[in-house]
Amino acid sequence: MNDNRFQPPPRTPWARTPTPLHRLPKLSKEWGVDLWVKRDDQTGFEWSGNKIRKLEFIVHEALEKGATALITCGGVQSNHCRATAALAAKLGLRCVLVLRGERPPRYASNNLLDQLFGAEILYVTTEQYQNMQEVRMVLDSQMRSQGGRSYFIPEGGSNGLGAMGYLAAWDELLEQLGRDGVPEAFDSVVVAHGSGGTQAGLVLGKILRSEQRMHECRVVGVNVCYDAGKSLELVKTVMWNAIQGWKMPLSFMASDMEMLDGFVGRGYARSAPEELRFLAHVARTEGMLVDPVYTGKALFGLRETLRRDPTFFGSRVLFWHTGGAFGNFQVEDSEWREVLP
Ligand SMILES: Cc1ncc(COP(=O)(O)O)c(C=O)c1O
Structure with missing residues (x-):
């Protein structure tokens, strides 16, 4: 099912887009995959993020x-x-x-x-x-x-209208593929999942533009708030909301959305020392901040999964960075002291 004619409803372009898309060379080497990142943490300082x-x-x-x-x-x-x-x-x-x-x-x-x-x-x-x-x-x-x-x-x-933001972002990604050294396609896109709208928009984009190079690409959410079942339900609800609201010419299957379960850790917005240590490692290795609540846990989940199965995401992996850096300042001093020298 594909329809390249579907145009999202009108918007006002407040975000600083297209956001950069670049490789993470040191983490790629360390983790044994070709790892790239889409920097939606740079959509604008004050309203940074997805x-x-x-x-x-x-x-x-x-x-x-x-x-x-x-x-x-x-x-x-x-x-x-x-x-x-x-x-x-x-x-x-x-x-x-x-x-x-x-x-x-x-x-x-x-x-x-x-x-x-x-x-x-x-x-x-x-x-x-x-x-x-x-x-x-x-x-x-x-x-x-x-x-x-x-x-x-x-x-x-996270409703049908909000998901249009990530349907449009999928189109933005397609424009970036094959240019300035960016691969022609990725095997997997990995993104943090909270209320589901981001993943819903990406999956809608992937299905709608299905004849494009990214047809085979998996869109994998990492549930960091709720269990996998509820998280998948949230994605489906937002997708239905969009499909019905805008009479979108598509249908989807359960296999169109994937959830990488097991990385809620101690609970929503609670960090384990190994997650904070990991977040510091990413910052020191690539000069990139992730956050303790969403992107840090999602990237941690990605790394842990690769440790167990290096081929799980395919060879070219895109981590969609959804922002949240201010969250680093809400972690208790005592928690940081445990993991930082
Ligand atoms: C930084 C960050 N990343 C990811 C998410 C998850 O996005 P969504 O709620 O669309 O699933 C959120 C919000 O919940 C967020 O604030």
Whole structure:
């Protein structure tokens, strides 16, 4: 099934794209594969990471609908919330973040940045968070009574519209193949999985543009938040949302999406010493930062899998770096002291 005519809906190009795509020569040698990286950690400093690609579509629609405020939600240190707060500040929109958890005892990392960008923050319990529809309605009616109009963005920007960001990113990747020393194709693309929108967009791109060189390429998510079953469900839901919403001419099979399970480690946003040591190794070896919550665990999973089976991903592997570097500043000092000299 392929359709090169399908054009994603309109967006505003806020991300700094195309993002660089380069080889990781030392890690390639060490790990025995031809390892490349797509640097979506460089989509722009303040909104660095994968979320801005989704927000290009989502916030474009919000503006078209006349929104004066963006409401979104996530964990206390959500990268998505920070990117939304940065974009809202740029656009002069009000931004309300509904964060799951308690107000942290000190300003740090993304949570500090949310506040620098002027976002209004509502800290809620897990129970309240699960009733997001209710929270949304209360906020929306408050805004309406003040003459404003809100637009709600789901967690991680992961809905059909947000996934268009990574369908477009797949097209961007295809443009980069075979140029400036970049291989003609990769055997696998590996990406961190949280709310599923990034992987969903990449898989949609791969299926839609299937006659291209990347037809055989596997898109492998590394679930770092939820178990593999729930993570696959999230990807499928976002894909259906996109396919139905835009009448996309495609169908997909379970084999189109893969999950590399076993790397949630101690739990979401909790790091084991070997993961932090690994993250420091990557930084020292390639001069590239990954983060403890998403990309560090995903790349750790990639490396561990290669150790067990050097042929698992094929010979040419692309790690899609989705950002998150500010997360390094939320790790406790005591945890760093355990692994750094
Ligand atoms: C840095 C980073 N990488 C990867 C992800 C996962 O992306 P997605 O939520 O689209 O699965 C997220 C967000 O959840 C993130 O903040």
